[in-house]
Amino acid sequence: xxxFRKDPVIDRxxxxxxxxxxxxxxxxxxxxxxxxxxxxxxxxxxxxxPPEICVYRGPTTRADPSAWQIxxxxxxxxxxIGEGDLSHQREGLCESMTGIGAHEVIIESPEHxxxxxxxxxxxxxxxxxxxxxxxxxxxxxxxxxHVLIYKNQGGAAGATxxxxxxxxxxxxxxxxxVGDEVRAAEHYHRKTQHCIYCDxxxxxxxxxxxxxxxxxxxxxxxxFAPRFPFETWILPKKHAAFFDRLSDIELVPLARSLRETLxxxxxxxxxxxxxxxxxxxxxxxxxxxxxxxxxEIMPRTTGIAGFEWGSGYYINTVAPEDAAQVLREAKT
Amino acid sequence: xxxFRKDPVIDRxxxxxxxxxxxxxxxxxxxxxxxxxxxxxxxxxxxxxPPEICVYRGPTTRADPSAWQIxxxxxxxxxxIGEGDLSHQREGLCESMTGIGAHEVIIESPEHxxxxxxxxxxxxxxxxxxxxxxxxxxxxxxxxxHVLIYKNQGGAAGATxxxxxxxxxxxxxxxxxVGDEVRAAEHYHRKTQHCIYCDxxxxxxxxxxxxxxxxxxxxxxxxFAPRFPFETWILPKKHAAFFDRLSDIELVPLARSLRETLxxxxxxxxxxxxxxxxxxxxxxxxxxxxxxxxxEIMPRTTGIAGFEWGSGYYINTVAPEDAAQVLREAKT
Numbered sequence: 001x002x003x004f005r006k007d008p009v010i011d012r013x014x015x016x017x018x019x020x021x022x023x024x025x026x027x028x029x030x031x032x033x034x035x036x037x038x039x040x041x042x043x044x045x046x047x048x049x050p051p052e053i054c055v056y057r058g059p060t061t062r063a064d065p066s067a068w069q070i071x072x073x074x075x076x077x078x079x080x081i082g083e084g085d086l087s088h089q090r091e092g093l094c095e096s097m098t099g100i101g102a103h104e105v106i107i108e109s110p111e112h113x114x115x116x117x118x119x120x121x122x123x124x125x126x127x128x129x130x131x132x133x134x135x136x137x138x139x140x141x142x143x144x145x146h147v148l149i150y151k152n153q154g155g156a157a158g159a160t161x162x163x164x165x166x167x168x169x170x171x172x173x174x175x176x177x178v179g180d181e182v183r184a185a186e187h188y189h190r191k192t193q194h195c196i197y198c199d200x201x202x203x204x205x206x207x208x209x210x211x212x213x214x215x216x217x218x219x220x221x222x223x224f225a226p227r228f229p230f231e232t233w234i235l236p237k238k239h240a241a242f243f244d245r246l247s248d249i250e251l252v253p254l255a256r257s258l259r260e261t262l263x264x265x266x267x268x269x270x271x272x273x274x275x276x277x278x279x280x281x282x283x284x285x286x287x288x289x290x291x292x293x294x295x296e297i298m299p300r301t302t303g304i305a306g307f308e309w310g311s312g313y314y315i316n317t318v319a320p321e322d323a324a325q326v327l328r329e330a331k332t
Numbered sequence: 333x334x335x336f337r338k339d340p341v342i343d344r345x346x347x348x349x350x351x352x353x354x355x356x357x358x359x360x361x362x363x364x365x366x367x368x369x370x371x372x373x374x375x376x377x378x379x380x381x382p383p384e385i386c387v388y389r390g391p392t393t394r395a396d397p398s399a400w401q402i403x404x405x406x407x408x409x410x411x412x413i414g415e416g417d418l419s420h421q422r423e424g425l426c427e428s429m430t431g432i433g434a435h436e437v438i439i440e441s442p443e444h445x446x447x448x449x450x451x452x453x454x455x456x457x458x459x460x461x462x463x464x465x466x467x468x469x470x471x472x473x474x475x476x477x478h479v480l481i482y483k484n485q486g487g488a489a490g491a492t493x494x495x496x497x498x499x500x501x502x503x504x505x506x507x508x509x510v511g512d513e514v515r516a517a518e519h520y521h522r523k524t525q526h527c528i529y530c531d532x533x534x535x536x537x538x539x540x541x542x543x544x545x546x547x548x549x550x551x552x553x554x555x556f557a558p559r560f561p562f563e564t565w566i567l568p569k570k571h572a573a574f575f576d577r578l579s580d581i582e583l584v585p586l587a588r589s590l591r592e593t594l595x596x597x598x599x600x601x602x603x604x605x606x607x608x609x610x611x612x613x614x615x616x617x618x619x620x621x622x623x624x625x626x627x628e629i630m631p632r633t634t635g636i637a638g639f640e641w642g643s644g645y646y647i648n649t650v651a652p653e654d655a656a657q658v659l660r661e662a663k664t
Contacts, residue, residue, distance in 0.1 A: 001413065001430060001431060002410070002411060002412050002413060002431025003428050003429070003430065003431045004428060004430070004504075004505070005426070005427070005428045006427040006428070008425040008426065008427070012508060013507075015412060015431055016431070017411045017412070017431065019409065020409045020410070020411055077351065077354060078349070078351075078352070079334060079347045079639070080349070081333065081334060084333075092535050093532055093556070094337070094340065094556045095338040095340070096335050096336060096338070098334075098336070099333060099336050099347055099348070099349065148639065150637070150638030150639055150642050151638055152638050157637060158635040158636060158637020159637070167638070169643075172336075175345075175642070175644055175645050176343055176344060176345070176644030177641075177643055177644035178642075178643070179343075180644075196425070199424075199425060200425055203424050203426070224425070224426045275637060276638065277638050277642030277643075296642070298641055303487075303488065303490040304490060304636060305484040305489060305490025305491070306483055306484050306490065306499070306607035306608065307411070307480065307499070307501060309509075309609060309628075310482050310507070310510075310607075310610075310611065310628070311480055311501075311508065311509055311510070311609075312507055312509035312512075313508060315411045
């Protein structure tokens with residue numbers, strides 16, 4: 001029997017309909033990534049990207065400009081641009097603003113690796129450090145209210161280049177999904193004096209059926225009402241609203257959790273394309289301290305269709321309890 | 333320069349970034365529809381679907397069970413099921429309900445046509461009539477609060493069978509997107525004593541740049557803040573909250589508008605896959621009269637990636653003013 005499940009935080013229902021997985025499956029959405037002859041993200045092709053914003057090098061720093069480990073560059077085709085002030089316009093019912101913001105690409109390796117799960121733990125630690133550092137830096141610009149860090153791996157997940165990379169977009173407003181979560185967390189905190197995400201973590205650890213793994217600092221679990229088959233979240237055990245306040249020491253277990261989780265997904269789902277997003281509290285809201293930052297990993301094995309667009313709800317053919325069991329037993 | 337645009341009704345911002353369309357494009361998301369040897373939706377294969385809920389025949393009714401024009405059948409792999417009562421469960425933070433509802437398929441032609449734009453106007457009129465009739469019928473079941481009618485055409489739009497069909501899902505709750513629209517419309521009505529959609533229609537007709545076409549009863553336009561390139565809406569000019577109160581006479585110009593619009597999209601976008609949804613007011617809310625039913629057509633030429641999942645916002649590389657101009661000039 002199918003089941004409706006409500007996301008514990010926001011007003012988003014999901015239909016868990018395992019029976020439906022028996023229907024004829026369309027072949028997996030084909031990934032069409034550009035296999036550029038010369039990949040602009042590879043070592044040696046640095047001139048193919050806009051000038052770098054920052055670069056992380058190994059301990060044996062050399063003058064050689066191609067001796068880098070991580071490069072952060074502006075997106076060559078940005079969705080938003082960094083110059084200018086926010087100017088609001090309203091004409092009748094039509095409200096618009098100048099499209100200012102920052103749109104950056106974090107190139108995660110100088111080698112042409114196409115799967116983040118294959119990067120070493122220290123490399124992933126460097127990637128996360130670069131993400132954190134960029135958020136710390138962008139917070140200084142008072143025009144931005146939020147930075148969303150996200151990854152598209154594989155054509156079906158929206159990647160246009162296959163070389164491992166993630167992206168960030170700084171915005172002058174708080175995105176709808178984050179705003180909904182923050183408001184719900186605030187409301188819950190007023191009612192209970194608890195953080196709702198801390199309570200979710202407690203429940204996940206006590207209950208155990210949706211838990212994938214944990215280490216001293218992080219919990220990996222399938223959420224109660226996942227939008228996608230094998231959707232998996234990583235949450236810090238210690239209450240923390242802002243991803244960018246993560247210490248260097250905390251980056252180590254986070255990198256371990258992320259790498260291990262990507263490897264579990266990789267081996268369970270035959271290298272399915274995926275997206276992940278880092279949800280962190282908005283910069284300037286005094287109440288955002290009630291929020292709890294986390295990573296949402298969304299494998300893209302199924303398409304999104306009219307029902308989802310029209311309703312804002314999701315049909316998921318894999319119960320998170322089943323997905324978590326597969327992931328717990330998967331190769332890391 | 334990119335521009336942020338807010339949907340006039342709900343809190344959904346879209347980034348219009350036309351420059352970004354210059355980036356290397358991934359090939360269109362590949363459609364993988366099952367080309368079944370025997371299509372269960374074709375005339376003669378009626379036994380391959382569950383028994384029909386209802387059937388529309390031509391004026392020369394024959395006893396022959398295969399002499400049908402439209403068949404409505406239960407979805408063979410339903411996301412929700414019709415039997416049982418709604419039972420609510422809550423365990424800690426986890427809220428769930430039995431997955432009851434109706435999930436039906438409207439088979440739009442006995443011939444193996446794969447593109448709704450190729451159906452005759454009278455056939456589309458029959459399809460819309462069947463949709464309306466099913467909604468009228470399902471409204472009688474007091475367990476349902478809303479019926480969402482939607483279409484997935486093409487593998488990239490989520491279709492698993494290519495034969496022309498649409499679907500409906502009746503739910504015991506109001507979907508998030510519809511709920512957000514209804515609440516915003518209510519709020520606007522309290523403030524202004526106007527229907528926000530009626531005001532949008534006035535503005536579209538006065539301004540004209542996003543208008544695609546109109547006839548005596550319906551307006552076709554690209555919304556101010558579209559999520560997708562060439563997203564196009566059809567709205568009744570006369571204020572009306574419920575799709576299922578449409579009269580037989582009104583079905584004629586609606587079918588004409590819908591067919592013409594699909595043909596414009598078809599010729600402008602090289603037969604791109606698409607979804608459409610019919611948004612109608614929830615059944616039992618007294619305030620839903622302030623709402624205004626409409627059809628949202630979403631061509632699926634681009635993928636959805638981490639930014640969209642993480643933010644609930646959209647990046648659209650085609651301004652609706654440009655899309656509307658192309659559509660106005662397109663072949664119908």
